[in-house]
Amino acid sequence: MSDRHDDKSLPAKEAVYIPETINEAMQHLRQNRDTTIWAGGTHAMTRPSREGRVMSVHAVHELRRVIRREDHLEIGASVPLARLRLLGERFLPEVLRQALDEVGPPPLQNTATIGGLLAVPETILPTALVLRLLAARVEARRTEGTRWIALAGEQRALASEIRRGELITRVRVPSRRWTHWISHSFGRPYPRDGDSLTVAAMLAVDKETISEVRMAAVYASRYLVRTRELEAELVGKRHPLQSRDAAMVEQQLGAHATLQTEFSELARHRTVHGIISFLQQR
Amino acid sequence: MTIQAQVDGVTITRDLPPEASVMEFVGDGRDQPCADGRCLRCLVLLGDRVVHACRVPAYRAHNGNVTTAAALDSRPEYRDILRAFRRVGLGTCAEAHPYLVFLAIHHLSEGSSPGTGETGLLSRHINDRCSNRTDFERALRIAAGMRRRRTHERPARR
CATH class of the missing domain: 1.10.150 (DNA polymerase; domain 1)
Incomplete structure (x- = not known):
């Protein structure tokens, strides 16, 4: 896939600043802390009102790289999702590919970026949920240094963790082999629909025994439910899950405070039974 | 900001605000029925990639080629x-x-x-x-x- 039109000379820099290196971007951010950062611009275009200056990082070459390491994958924040799907055909975790397929109509994936997906304010999109379950980490860079944010440790949308003057540069996804997975969305997670639901889960099974499990759900792209205690309890259980263990899952998951207070009755039902049927499937 | 691009083989130059979309740049009079791209009526080719004209900032088309449905036959x-x-x-x-x-x-x-x-x-x-x-x-x-x-x-x- 060609990016030819990105490489040509750029429009007047006083209106939208378009850096070509990370250093240029950081320098601009240091001088203009109120800058709004755009990558693909797909989210920004649905909200045309903006404050301050705009910096578009789509032409920064370092942010458009995908590097495969021994135990993880490093994805530049400005990598378009369509390119990520193509490049990652062989090595992207299947559950992540499944979640990427759900992102909007396919041509949208030519412009939407992985960093942009994570940076939508107050919103946890299906792909972001899957990245959390995969224990992905996000690099946020500022002129003073770099910090890595563990997505799995955050209950809120990542955008609320990013400070002014920081730029999301890379997403690091551990390459671990999962034997079973689901990522399923009901309703429309974006633009935020009051009743959308995403259920995602993954399982590593070894000799019919669960060796690791991760599962979560997001309601209305905002309310996240994940019970690590339950995940820990399921380790060592037989797979497919026995009905006695399924009852335990139903009880513990159903008792989750967010699930009870924020989820609709239908979303609650879909979450609990979606996860149980996933755990009981061969 | 001044944006110049080839639309269906014709060079167009327009002064637009930074938040203007490719759709506004192309300015073919189509309305924007859905505003988030779901209706797919705003698809165009930017270079050789299919994009939503309503969801891509116009400055991304600067010095590039935009092909609308009208010119696909060519x-x-x-x-x-x-x-x-x-x-x-x-x-x-x-x-x-x-x-x-x-x-x-x-x-x-x-x-x-x-x-x-x-x-x-x-x-x-x-x-x-x-x-x-x-x-x-x-x-x-x-x-x-x-x-x-x-x-x-x-x-x-x-």
């Missing part, structure tokens, strides 16, 4: 798709035809022989009354076959 690389559409009778609906062709271009640009799963993922976005998924998927298969044959039958260079 691009020989997409004739396979147009012929396949005609063969299954998908070219009759003026409203649906352009976005279906763009969806097909997007799909075939990812690989010459897309699998049925991928075709199914695409066809679920068909959202009009005058086309059906089966015909669209058939047209995709025919177009992929034509393209494959054309690629393999090309005489070797001397």
